[in-house]
Amino acid sequence: MQSHFEFNFFSDKAIHFGVTGSISAFKIYSIVRLLLKLGINISCTLTKSAQQFVTPLSFQALGVDPVYSDMFKPQGNHFSHLAPSRTAQCQIIAPATANFIAKMAHGIADDMLSCQTLAFPHQQILAPAMNSLMWLSIPVQNNIQILKSRNVNILTPREGLLACGDAGLGKLADENDIFLSILKALSPQDLTGKKVLVCFGPTHEYFDVARYWSNPSTGLMGACLAIAAWLRGAEVHVVHGPCSFYFPQSIIITSITSAKQMYEAMITKYQAFDIICMAAAVADFSPIPFALSDEKFKRDITGLSVPNIEFTANPDILAKLGTLKTANQKLIGFCAETRDLELHAKEKLVRKNCDLMVANYIGHCDSGFNSSTNDVAVIDKYGRYEKWPVLPKTEVAWRILDWTTHV
Template sequence: MFKDKHILLGVTGGIAAYKAVELLRLLKKAGANVNVIVTKSALKFVGKTTFEVLSENPVLSDLYFDTQSLVKHIDLATWADAAVIAPATANTIAKLAHGIADDALSTTLLAVTAPVMICPSMNTDMYQNIRVQRNLDILETDGWHIIDPDSGVLACKAVGAGRLPDPWFILDRLEAILTRKDLKGKKILVSAGPTVEPIDPVRFVSNHSSGKMGYAIARAAEKRGGTVTLVSGPVNLDAPVGIERIDVETCEQMASQMLSNLDQADIIIKVAAVADYKPIDPKTSKIKKKDNNNKDLCISMTENPDILKLIGEKKTKDQFVVGFAAETDDLEKNALLKIKKKNLDMIAANLVGSSDSGFKADTNKVKLFFRDGSLFDIPLMEKEKVANILIDQVIKKMG
């Protein structure tokens, strides 16, 4: 998303200005070309040289003395694909809300026609002040994007809202702003991760799913404007921003949540690797070695509900259902069989066992099989990219 994008980074005079350095580093790492505009008070916290070295561009801090061009601010405003102010102080927010242009940053932003994101950061009482909130409302009404501050212990020792969010979060929200909204108005139901079926209170049956592919699809769908519900088995992943996550453990719990949310969904993408079988008689106490007369332990298993088949049986003609299949052999044969047997519109299939794709890897390669017999091959790439290509194909097939 950020490759070759032109991003204006505005930095104002708050203690959180040091976080702007990390945000700048993340933007550059993502491939963006960044120009930094600072207020004079911001330079009391972070030196100009730091921003110039990291951005590889001259920093604008004064309209009349830092450049030979007296219209540099207009050049930057026209150049920008997006602007983000982090941190944004109460003073700068007030200026922007009322069209005051008395420094390099405020003057430039008045000429920006690209999306603008404001990240307030200040003392809790200042942030909650009715005048500051009124100014933020004005900017939001005008179409600017406001990122709510985090809560916690502030530099002034106050406790409450006012902390600048982590740079990765700001980057994520800026990416969402720049992403096309071709799923706006659509509700997407996604399942991810493994399920666990208890043997006793300390042991369970499960699989190697990390949840990375399902979470990537949920994030991509949210950034493209969709309203996303994510039903997740146990994973070591943070909840995606802007998404309702429902945590479950067993197949029966996942089936219950998927089916209860099914009627409201336009697109259902079942990525979770659900345990096909579960112990018939899970023990309420830990199984001890002394309880087993033989060295071998036999556990009787029974089949779990087939969630994807249940969804396929209940789907309407207006719903689009995508399944995932992790296979060890006969990929195409098994995938096509599942499409017909489970009444799917599409299935994403891949062979497991390779270290660079599948469950735990950050990359994946899949083949997309469709109900109409067509095939789309996604070569090895990051799972975030796979997710967006998969969504592209869903949208294409839905017309």
């Protein structure tokens, strides 16, 4: 599992998987493993055609319980067709065939899964998979529109090489998107209607074509904030330096390299957002290039020559945003410190006109750069201060967003 997906807030949640007859059914195994790792309870129903590709025993071996199959097979519960509606908060049909989409759209209930689907009153997610000619056919698209009108979350198939050898639109949605869509269905939607801008990662300040000045930031803290905000219903945009994370397609991404590029991107975008999270590890200084843009520094024949590198100050992005933000915007700042978290957090909160300041230790193995956990202190503009224990960065992100509802 990717580190910015590990949100451990779902151990009291339950979901129901419906698997129908597609070659991509085997891909559900890996998704189930990830969900079980988060403590989510999973039940599952395999249609008769699904069992031509995967087996009930395989899901049981992974820890799925119960696993349903035939409608009239004795399974210890005479009302199994109603069980998911009473135990699960979310149902996902993946992969969903054209046949099952039609049954779901028109209320046909002729097997265990279609009965369970008809009776399910909560969030439903559909991940279709089929040949592109079938997917693009008028009947299938009409049925998809019917389901969308009922607020079923449709995960559009991907384009690529299909099992039959054709290339086109019809591949099962990415496993990461299916996984995250389930987490979103289980999350509070308290940021619905909010627009969140998250800036994270290092910046690279080049002084010749081959070398740059930077820091060890991985961008994980900001990536966790972006995913947490998306899970809770926000429209999310990210501006990030040189780092790589998987995000849902609905998260809009702007990639930059240098501090000046990050400054320009943030100043251009900030006005449209309700919450601005400035988690980037921006280089405070940039080396002044001493070579042409397409050249690199060369040592002389002695091998002892050393470049004389001079630096210039980069713009302070957080401080600038603090002067520009409106009363309706919330600005969250981060500061990386080696000591006196409370002192530095209070000083920078005021100096940079933030609504919330998060100070974290760096130089510790369990906090800051290159760590999946963080050791932070937080203070807001009303003087409320807390020192949190060392926590996974996903939990720190979640708590920060909790805080914004009170700032």
